[in-house]
Structure formats: structure tokens, C-alpha cells
Amino acid sequence: EINARCDALGKDSLLTADLFWVMRPYFDRLHHEDPHYRIVPVGMLDSTVYPTPGDRKRAYRRIRMPAFNILQINDTLLVDRSLDPAFRRGDRIAAIDGIPAAEYLRYVYDDRHMEPSTLLFGHHFELFRQRFRIDLERGGEPLTVETEGLPYRDALFRLCKAEETDANIRTYADARCGYIAIPQFFPDNSRLVRILRRAIVGFKRQGITDIVLDLRRNPGGNGHAFDELLSIFIDKPTVEYCTGQQVRASKEAMRYYDFLTEEQLGQVVALPESEYVRSFATDPNMYVGGMRYWVLVGRDTGSIAASFVNILQYNGAALLAGEPLRHNALKYGEVLDGGWFLPVLLGESCVSMVRIDELTRRDDGYVLPDIPIPAVAAEYLAGDDAQLDRLLEIVRARQR
Known part of the structure; x- marks a missing residue:
């Protein structure tokens, strides 16, 4: 397959992006077994061009990206949240710098939510440019926008800030329903627990008893204070x-794990009960x-976030709505830093160390929603959150 790709490109060896393109089915298979595990492009600056740490730091500061998030639904890329008024939620991205969106998708994983930097970095490290030409479709009409974007780190910070729980607690009065987004968990979840409980108590005082918890964007994080967090929702000792x-x-x-010995290297060893919960x-x-409680979930709901929604479902504390979680979303954890596959610029994002036999309703590796609501690209073109809108319709119907 590598030789065939070389012949197709007229080359005798492959660049990193082309190698990823060839190996993508095998990388996807590994990712299917363990959603934590990814092999991804790893950027390195040429030390002959940027010889000092200061040179490299200044070079990274110059990296820019279009200032919006992306929603990927099958072969369609849509603008999600944007910091730049030139782009609107629901714009369909047809091409970036003349390269069709479908071509970019060959070089990335099928995450539902991503940033333009992921697309550009995966496709021959194209993030390293100062201006972007983006072909869109808006309201059925073609549109081209040229943008310098924002400094990469600033754009990521501001986009993440806009998704924080603090900024995404609201009420849908016509559905008599509260909404709370939980986009990540932290090494210290104490503040998150306080925010959630205060918001829920506030909804209850308003006479609102239906609440949507949105974890579609939540890839996981840390399980700190999960006993307190789950105590809000589960009435069991x-x-x-x-x-x-x-x-x-x-x-x-x-x-x-200091109980492990040299003789056990390479073996899968049961953890003593003192080592886990x-x-x-x-x-x-x-x-x-x-x-x-109604919990919106999807393929990006991973790791400890997957455990959170599974525990709610397993204990009858909430109904899950949306799309299935990734295969084996509950099975692995406690990740370690991965290695690099030099001389190519590919590396492991992380490697799971522990296998977990989590209590769940199914034994096939999947967590399925109680209320299936698939993501349909055509329903997002108007700039609405189609899955949330459909769930709110269900909430209204249940209240009648």
C-alpha cells in the first residue's frame, strides 16, 4: 500500500501526511479498540532555521488559525462557534486554500468537534501560514472569506473559554427546562461541583425540574471529587x-504500581482492590x-466523561440522548505519554495503562443513548443546535 501510494504520487518515499493517509485504516482500528489511543502528526521546527529556544518560541507565537470551531458530520464540515463575525454558525466549509474539505478529512480522525488547526496540521502541516482563503456555502449560496485568523494559542484559549460551564448555563422557558454544558473535567473538580449544584438548585427554585446536561464535547479529564459530583444526581447510599x-x-x-515485578513485564495483572475504586x-x-435529567452525549464523550454518563444511566438517574459513545469508551484508562515513530513525524498521543471492568448495561463495548438523536448535517445549516432542539421537543412532549 505504501508503494502504491508512492507510485500514485510519483515519489520514492512518503511525507508524514501521506504515510498517515496510507496507514489511516490501521490507525482507526487501534483507535476503535482504545479511543484514547491515536497516532498523530508531531510538529518539529527545523533547528538549522530556528537554532535557539527563543527563535522557536517566537516562531510558535506567529502561528495563526481561523478563529472558529468546526463540527464534522460525516463528510461535511460546518462552522460551529466563531470569534470572527465573518463566519457564522452553520456555514458549510467547502475548501480551505483551494483544498476540498473532503480531502482534509482523509488526514484526521472522525471527531465530531475540532478546530481548523487539526485539519491544517494533519494535511502537510499547513497551519504554518499567515493567511487563509476559505470557501463557504451559506444559505445555499457560495461565499469566499479571506482571513488572517488569530494567533493559534489565543484563538484556542478564547474558544475554550466560550465553551466553559460558567458561560453555558441557561433556561429554555418555553420548554420549562434548564441547560448546563459540561465540556471537561479537571484535576480539581471542586469548583465545577459547586457551580453545577448551585445552578440545579437555582433551577428548582424557579419551578424547573427538567435539566439537560450537555457532555457532547467532553473528552474526559480527571475523576477528582466524582463521589460529590454524582451525589447530586444519585439517591443511593x-x-x-x-x-x-x-x-x-x-x-x-x-x-x-510498586507491587509489579520485573518477572511480570508484558503480562496483564489484576490490580489489588487497594489500588482502585x-x-x-x-x-x-x-x-x-x-x-x-436528560444527558446529551456523542462520539466525543470520552474517558471519565463516558464513565460519568454511564454511571448516571446505569443507576437510573438520567436518560441519555444523542449518539452512541465510541466503542470501548469505558474500557481503558490511566494514560501514559506515548512515543514517537522517528524518523517520520508521527507519534502516539497517549497509551492506556489500565483496563477497567465498569458496570454498564451492555457487554459489547458500547454505551447507547436511551433516546437516539443522530447528528444530521442538513439540520445544522441554519445555525441551530439541531440535536438540542430535538431533545427540547421531547422534553416539551413529556411535560404535556
């Missing part, structure tokens, strides 16, 4: 989490009763 966990013994794992007690003072 104890929550059962898993039946066991195993670790693959390696030199890296031995730094975290099988169940946890809830705090009855945290529980907010009389509420009905």
Missing part, C-alpha cells in the same frame, strides 16, 4: 462502579431531589 481492573506490567507502570459512598446532603 453507595454507588457500584466496577468489578475489577487490570494493568499491563511495564517499566512505566512500575513507577505507579470498586464502589463509593455518596453524600446525601449533596442530592437534589425531584429533578429529571
